[in-house]
Amino acid sequence: MTTVDRLPKQDRSRATRQRLLEAAVACLAERGWAGSxxxxxxxxxxxxxxAAQHHFPTREDLFTAAVEYVAEERSQALRALFPEGAQGADRRAVVAALVDLYTGPLFRAALHLWVAASNEEQLGPRVTELEARVGRETHRIAVDLLAADETRPGVRETVQGLLxxxxxxxxxxxxxxxxxxRDRVVTQWADLLDAALGQDPS
Amino acid sequence: MTTVDRLPKQDRSRATRQRLLEAAVACLAERGWAGSxxxxxxxxxxxxxxAAQHHFPTREDLFTAAVEYVAEERSQALRALFPEGAQGADRRAVVAALVDLYTGPLFRAALHLWVAASNEEQLGPRVTELEARVGRETHRIAVDLLAADETRPGVRETVQGLLxxxxxxxxxxxxxxxxxxRDRVVTQWADLLDAALGQDPS
Known part of the structure; x- marks a missing residue:
């Protein structure tokens, strides 16, 4: 018996779902949409x-759910990196952490999904909606951690341009x-951002 | 007889090559790598x-040549937009024109090639080399048109971050x-950039 087999049925189902989502992201990152x-x-x-089809009736269901699941995991991890929010964070570290969101397997996977969606009718609207949702959440986190005051003119666009x-x-x-x-660009743009956003919170 | 048939042999060959390159970029942008x-x-x-195989023995030859050809066309068009160089250009217009390089069919085509290259061994090294070459040329144009003084610390990274x-x-x-x-982000970052790069050339 594996560990999963020993769990109650509902937990087992959740664990199976999670394994599928993680495998889907890894597969997409390594093999692209055509190979996934x-x-x-x-x-x-x-x-x-x-069992896979029970959880995810279509290929589109599986891969959009996978990218969304991992994006949420990464958002939580990003917030956890700065538990005190903008108070405890210096902006260089926040900019570096934001940039890190786009350099791992999740970004590779999302990029494959994104590019495939630009040519596939069944995927297009779902990925568009997903990206909008993930993008809004990332923007929210960035604004919080950078202590950016979006009531000031230009601040919203400054943060958007950074992302x-x-x-x-x-x-x-x-x-x-x-x-x-990348490290050099991050250092320089963190300085530009600091000047643009005003008083560093740290 | 078509127009092409009336040309001398060498010109005909050049015209055929050009038609193939333009068709390849359009195809890549619309159908992705898998459909191209x-x-x-x-x-x-x-x-x-x-005839196509005479000009381009392999699929990789055709599509890397196509992206390179169109990238060169776009670089020339960008320089032609600002015939007086940095003297005649305001930075908002230069930033907008640089950003425009990445929003048309060429960028879509290049993106498909790029993403495919990340999973295909035969394509990887060639696209990597091509992207480095195109990237250097775009950087050079950006530095010229922005009148950016790269001997000053941080200026190189400011321009890189912009691209x-x-x-x-x-x-x-x-x-x-x-x-x-995008227009709002361009306006805002053109202002930030102006401050970072110092004296506006216009």
């Missing part, structure tokens, strides 16, 4: 294809390890 | 498959028309 099917993910998660830059840095990291250059 | 084969592009360009932001804005435009938000 429910069958491949089920095998990777050690779950029967029937666009973070996404662009993620893209630049797709084919090569861009860490050295 | 030499046969599909040849048909779209009205060229025989044999990362432009790429991120392109990504945000992939699934939805993001123009309204």
């Amino acid at each position: 099917t429910v069958a491949v993910v089920a095998e990777r998660a050690g779950v029967s294809r029937g 666009d830059m973070a996404r662009g840095l993620g893209l630049a990291n797709l084919l090569t390890d861009d860490r050295t250059r | 084969t030499v046969a599909v592009v040849a048909e779209r360009a009205g060229v025989s498959r044999g 990362d932001m432009a790429r991120g804005l392109g990504l945000a435009n992939l699934l939805t028309d993001d123009r309204t938000r």
